[in-house]
Amino acid sequence: MIRAIAILLAFQLGGTVLAKALSLPLPGPVIGMAGLFVALVLFSRLAEAIAPTAKGLLAHLSLLFVPAGVGVVGHLDKLGQDGLGLALAILGSTVLAIAAGVLAFVGVARLTGSADD
């Protein structure tokens, strides 16, 4: 487990360094994810070493958003007089974006014959 955490942190660190050095528009962990993905494709044995820890972390991904969520409560007043407009914009746009995305996916999958097996 320690080895797996070290590997994950090393890729996060590498991603963060790369993002800063090249002023990339992505956060370090997202670049780290891309880096680890490439490493997994090249060395598939790496997957065995980190899969259990990665699965454990991702099974409780929701937990990791709790501290940020608590922070939001203190800033809800920032929504101010626009609160209702912003709330409806979020609700409406999230529903529309999920619907547009999923219909585009299914539509193109049907056209290209790449339906799931």
Add this chain to the structure above:
Amino acid sequence: MTDVVSIWTYLAADPLVWLTLTLVAYILGDMAFQASGRRPLVNPVLLAVAILAVILRLTGTPYATYFEGAQFVHFMLGPATVALAVPLHANLGRMKGAALPMVAALVAGSVTAMASAVAIGSLLGVKGPVLLSLAPKSVTAPVAIGVSEAIGGLPTLTAVLVILTGITGAIVATPLLNLLRIRDWRARGFAVGVAAHGIGTARAFQVNDTAGAFAGVGMGLNALLTALVAPLLAPWLVSLFG
């Protein structure tokens, strides 16, 4: 009574209390989620946040004190994001087969998220920097905050809108996708990752591993697309609707 107060005064300054309470609040939220028959409206993140917000309010604890303990949980977001490469790799074969559908869903979901948020907000009287802050709300927080700064929005407000979008997406996804009669887990997961970043991805992993893997990819790709496109698209949208 004074003993209790003095013990609390001592403990409240200790990060251990807030770390423990964060985990306990989440476990309570998750128990309620399981007990409800895993109904999306009983969202464990939302419940845990509500429990902790009430505790902070009742004890008069500033967020900074709370975060000294909670930061250990928050920190794990980084390695967890990196760990998304593992399900991505495990689903590599299906990813290859779904390249075109993913591109289509990415563009459709990303542009719809930005354009409809700005359009609805502006119809309801939201203006200026507040309206700009809405544009990047579907992408993962660090990218959204950077985009918000770049286009003249309010980064703190954007951070709030990002979290609210994630929770909204996690709650509406299952009923919405059932209503649309979509049974393809790849499509379901990917669309939720694009529209509702990590919180949507977390929800997708609760439902189905394939959906989770595709949600992680959707989140990552939309972070990239929004970072590149929003600085051009958002001001144009705001001038169009504003």
